[in-house]
Amino acid sequence: MADQTLDAKGLNCPLPILRAKKALKDMAPGQILAIEATDPGSAKDFESFCTQTGNKLVKASEDGKVFYYEIEKV
Amino acid sequence: MAEQKRLAIIATKGTLDFAYPPLILATTAAALDYEVTIFWTFYGLQVLKKERNLKISPLGNPAMPMPVPMPVFVQMLPGMESMATIMMKQKMAGKGVASIDDLLAMAIESDVKMIACQMTVDLFDFKHEELIDGLEYAGAARFFEVAQKADITLFI
Numbered sequence: 001m002a003d004q005t006l007d008a009k010g011l012n013c014p015l016p017i018l019r020a021k022k023a024l025k026d027m028a029p030g031q032i033l034a035i036e037a038t039d040p041g042s043a044k045d046f047e048s049f050c051t052q053t054g055n056k057l058v059k060a061s062e063d064g065k066v067f068y069y070e071i072e073k074v
Numbered sequence: 075m076a077e078q079k080r081l082a083i084i085a086t087k088g089t090l091d092f093a094y095p096p097l098i099l100a101t102t103a104a105a106l107d108y109e110v111t112i113f114w115t116f117y118g119l120q121v122l123k124k125e126r127n128l129k130i131s132p133l134g135n136p137a138m139p140m141p142v143p144m145p146v147f148v149q150m151l152p153g154m155e156s157m158a159t160i161m162m163k164q165k166m167a168g169k170g171v172a173s174i175d176d177l178l179a180m181a182i183e184s185d186v187k188m189i190a191c192q193m194t195v196d197l198f199d200f201k202h203e204e205l206i207d208g209l210e211y212a213g214a215a216r217f218f219e220v221a222q223k224a225d226i227t228l229f230i
Binding site for chain 2: 010011012013014015017018020021038039049052053
């Protein structure tokens, strides 16, 4: 169960990442941010975002139209 | 946590399309916890104007995708630049691409440092009041002070 959700559907690079960063800022370590996005580039970008910031990408999936991510704040 | 990484960008262009790369990279790097500095020089200063009116021109830009093929002599007709700018802005909004105003606001909000080239300000007779607040005014030597500490330096 996510502690917070972010609807980034319809947003293009770099907005999903920027919005996610902003959301994570106000969360506590260990909390989960759930993100929905439609930007196909976001798949690699959220991977890279987590690799570089130390946050954990605990879930990444898609249903053909929408991409779902869950990030655990470090 | 590892030492904070630093990004230094020189932004030299003032068209609507070329205002994007420095701001997209700066805001993204800031989101990745970089300390970011942009040195705005020459036409780049147009992006920092309070009353900015950035435009895009198909003229001299054969790579720009056009809805219909347009000969160069049509591209140079009065109003074509404004029309191309309006169409590009509509396309960007439709595709969920941030506006330059928004990206600039986000860059400032995430503490991206902005240095404006004082020589260019003099060259184009700009006044500090015409440009957004919070800028540092300096020259090439200041840029090297920033760049020598940067992990990544980009010229755009």
